Amino acid sequence: MSTEGKDSKKHAKLRGEWAELRFMTAAAEHGLRVIKPWGDSSRYDFAVEIGGRFLRVQVKCTSYKQRNNYVCNLIRYGQKPYKEGDLDFFGIYVIPIDAWYIIPFHAVSNLKAAVSLSPHNSLSKLAPYREAWHLLCAEEHNASGETGRSAAPGESEPEAEG
Numbered sequence: 235m236s237t238e239g240k241d242s243k244k245h246a247k248l249r250g251e252w253a254e255l256r257f258m259t260a261a262a263e264h265g266l267r268v269i270k271p272w273g274d275s276s277r278y279d280f281a282v283e284i285g286g287r288f289l290r291v292q293v294k295c296t297s298y299k300q301r302n303n304y305v306c307n308l309i310r311y312g313q314k315p316y317k318e319g320d321l322d323f324f325g326i327y328v329i330p331i332d333a334w335y336i337i338p339f340h341a342v343s344n345l346k347a348a349v350s351l352s353p354h355n356s357l358s359k360l361a362p363y364r365e366a367w368h369l370l371c372a373e374e375h376n377a378s379g380e381t382g383r384s385a386a387p388g389e390s391e392p393e394a395e396g
Contacts, residue, residue: 253295253327254279260334264367277310277320282370289370292316295327296351303350304328308342315346323370328353336366 254270261268261282269281269288278290296306306326309315316339324342326335331353337360342349352358363369 249295250293253329254293256295256327257291257293257325257334260367261370264371266367266370277316278322280325284371289323290321291323291325291370292321293325293327295329297329299330300350302354303352304330306349306351307347308345308349309347318343324349326351334365334367335360335363336369337363338369 257280258268258270261280267283269283270279271281277292279293280291281288282291294306294308296304298305306328308324318339321339323339324335324337326337326349327333328335328351333353335351337349341360341363349360351360353364355361
């Protein structure tokens with residue numbers, strides 16, 4: 235058996251762990267309380283606590299560019315798609331442009347394997363979720379992960395207390 239496959243998996247795992255650290259840092263900078271489940275068996279990477287409620291976040295990252303878009307895989311280890319109830323948000327880090335997309339699960343639940351992000355196109359379907367940290371700060375969320383606030387993606391966030 236070739237070691238190339240093993241090295242590739244190891245590299246992907248290390249990159250995923252690095253993206254998780256980046257998420258925790260960015261979330262803390264936005265005043266969020268982040269909780270990491272023990273072990274690797276949860277269907278999400280983090281829980282963000284808001285007023286006693288928890289939002290489940292799965293962190294992904296990509297540097298894979300296809301034409302003008304970055305493509306990010308949205309399937310779990312073992313090639314299984316995420317289902318409703320597995321998580322509330324994807325936190326997707328686009329490495330080459332140092333940008334986060336905070337995307338509610340319902341916004342991409344119809345996609346089976348991957349999402350295409352167009353950071354250069356402010357009119358793209360997922361553009362409103364670029365740096366949309368305020369979605370994780372909202373005080374009310376319904377079962378679909380939508381906020382109960384009338385805030386639009388891109389609005390200014392409240393000052394975090396330190």
